[in-house]
Amino acid sequence: MDVVINIFVALHIIGIAALLGGFLTQMKAMGAGAARFVPGMLHGALTMLVTGIALVGLNQMQDHPVNNIKIGIKMAVLVVILALVYVKRDEETIAKPLFGAVGGLTMLNIFIAVLWT
Template sequence: MLVQERGLADTVLSPAVEALRLILLYAHLIGFALLLGGVVVQYVSGPLRINPPMLWGAVTQLVTGIALAAPLRDEGEEPSGPKLGVKLVIALMIFVMVFFSRKREVVNKGHFLAIGGLTLVNAAVAVFWR
């Protein structure tokens, strides 16, 4: 088992808790795809504005990210507090930028690109910060 290879406690998550964690992770990835895909499609297709997939992606990312921060892992596998804090701040920034610009006919190019850039930065924090 992976838990034993790492030298951690011999306790293993219950199958139900592990299934919940994986479902949340899957939904989190769908939110990322909606958000980044919405940015790319809107950037390529025409006037820069917030489309519904971007809003739903930002909401999904924020909600599932908070849920994933819950202690659904064995001891010793918890992500660091500073990492979670950085990811939360970035996710909140993205959500605020998307939510309050959603009704504008045209969004400033820098604002729009910052949404896409922060989305990529948040993914990079998740992948590279160990």
């Protein structure tokens, strides 16, 4: 079962990489006021959501300790990210504050995952 959990952790990391990578590739465009949410950002956020839920279930199934408060906060942040990206995905340009908020929330989610022990 540990192999399955590790596969889902790897997929979760790939999802965050797609979301953050999509944001970082648009940083120059954000400076010019032409940033947009690329499809990889939506797919990355969805991958994070699905794999995150699977990881919680798999860890609880194995009786591993799960910090439900941490998971709840991470999921709330991810749902906000996902909602923003989903609603604005078809727009040609995204306002700088909104685009920056998605990047900031993505980094917040990473820091919560890594630093909250």
